[in-house]
Amino acid sequence: MTNQNIESIPFARPSLGQEEEEAVLKVLRSGWLTTGKEAxxxxxxxxRYTGAAHALAVNSATAGLHLILEALGxxxxxxxxxxxxxxxxxxxVIRYCGGDPVFVDLAPGSMNMDPKDCEKKIKKLLDEGQNVKGILPVHIAGNPEGLEELFALSRRYGLFLVEDAAHCFPVPSKKGMIGTWTDAGVYSFYANKTITTGEGGMIVFQDPQLKERISAMRLHGIDKSVWDRYTSLKAPWEYDVIAPGFKYNLNDIAATIGRVQLRKAKELLNKRKALVQAYRTRLKDADFLDLPTWKEDHAWHLFIISLRLDKLNIDRNQFMNILxxxxxxxxxxYKPLHMMTYYRERYKLKEEDLPLATGLYHRVISLPLFPDMTMDQLERVCQVILETGESHRSKAEMESVK
Known part of the structure; x- marks a missing residue:
């Protein structure tokens, strides 16, 4: 049981202040709450911030991924x-469209998908006569490692590449901000993300022809937005439905929070980076841990450590329970999707089909990381981790120390 006299340190907490409160109050007092001029x-x-060709706000990154895949056919x-x-x-979201995900294993030493395994599976699918449509990489923890290789692969085989950049804002690269120079990227503004609107997301994409389709499909397939109908001099009830769309629009209350958070994005990122550097310094001598490699071009949405289980007499879950x-x-x-009942049974997958993803899952722990976390809180997290590791060394480790 947790000692009630000790302050609990949350895994995540949004960094919100008076500016966000005032922005929300302004919207509430305006009388217009749904998607409008704030969105x-x-x-x-x-x-303007990202240099993206086009950007459309949605009520979640999940919605954004669904919309872009639907628009790409x-x-x-x-x-x-x-x-x-x-x-x-x-x-x-692939299943929403009727498609099938084909799972790729991790690159060695990485938490992102392996371009070599990806190409191997593309070739196999094409040899079988399957219709391969695209590649959907994920930037785990905010690290875009492997993206250039995967993008080159997509061009080689004539596939789209859409980035699940839910963790990865804002991250620069030589080609521009991550998410903006492939076919499309989708960011998340969930409560624990690098900037937040509570719930929400943003799709960025290159092809202007996609804009009309996505804009309509995010709000019931209607060819005009609510705000356009409201502000138009024409009859607001005169609109057309071009397809059975969805209810994926972002409201103005969330959007106004996003506008404030966007202005703070660099500051919030720098706070995360300072915490990551402090974690790495404090835990660098813990031989029962593998730490993430420092990278400047990284959003540091998560700080994920990996346990060296051969050095411990407890497993990952027991370690977390102590914390x-x-x-x-x-x-x-994450727990890999090929281990989840739906995907395992539908696609007849086994844990050994993706051995690197399976093995990593049993060792990882995501530590508390949020912009307003104090160095005192970080020190306590590190102290508990170090004490836990030292007090639970494996018998072989104890013998080697002797």
């Missing part, structure tokens, strides 16, 4: 290659 302004400011039986090492949303009982919030990112 439009958020999109425009996002384009994913349909029944199409194959889309993606990582198994991700949240279920990445694969489920929980001492008031430390943690999480696991």
């Amino acid at each position: 439009q302004a958020f999109e425009d400011e996002f384009i 994913v349909k029944e039986g199409d194959k889309v290659l993606t990582s198994s090492y991700t949240f279920t949303a990445t694969a489920e 929980r009982d001492r008031g430390i919030g943690t999480s696991v990112h």
Whole structure:
């Protein structure tokens, strides 16, 4: 049980202040709460900030991924290659369209999908006469490692590449901000993300022909937005439905929070980076841990450590339970999708089919990381981790120390 006298340190906490409160109050007092001028302004400011060709705000990254795959024509039986090492949303949006995810294992030493395994599976699918449509990589923890190789692969085989960039904002690269120079990228503004609107997301994409389709499909397939109908001099009830669309629009209350958060994005990222550097310094001598490699071009949405289980007499879950009982919030990112009942049974998958993803899952722990985390809190997290590791060394490790 947690000691009630010890402050609990949450796994994540949004960094919100008076500016966000005042922005929300302004919207509430305006009388217009749904998608309107705040959402439009958020999109425009996002384009200027990122250099994206086009940006459309949605009520979740899941919605954004669904919309872009639908607009790119994913349909029944199409194959889309993606990582198994991700949240279920990445694969489920492929199923929404009737397509099938084809899971790619991790690159050695990475948490992102392996370009070599990806190409191997593309070739096999094509040899079987399958309709391979695209590649959907995931930037775990905010690290875009392997993206250039996967993008080159997509061009080689005539496939689209859509980035699940839910963790990866804002990250620069030589070609531009991650998410903006492939076919499309989708960011998440969920409560624990690098900037937040509570719930929300943004699609960025290159092809102007996609804009009309996505804009309509995010709001019931109607050819005009609510705000356009409201502000138009023409009869607002005169609109057309071009397809059975979805209810994926971002409201102005969320959008106005996003506008404030966007102005703070660099500051919030720098705070995360300072915490990551402190974690790495404090834990660098713990021989029972593998730490993430420092990278400047990384969003650091998560700080994920890996246990060296051969040096411990407890497993990952037991280690996490000790941290929980001492008031430390943690999480696991992720249990691979090929181990989940739906995907395992539908596609007849086994754990050994993706051995690197399976093996990593049993060792990883995501530590508390949020912009307003104090160095005192970080020190306590590190102290508990170090004490836990030292007090639970394996018998072989104890013998080697002697």
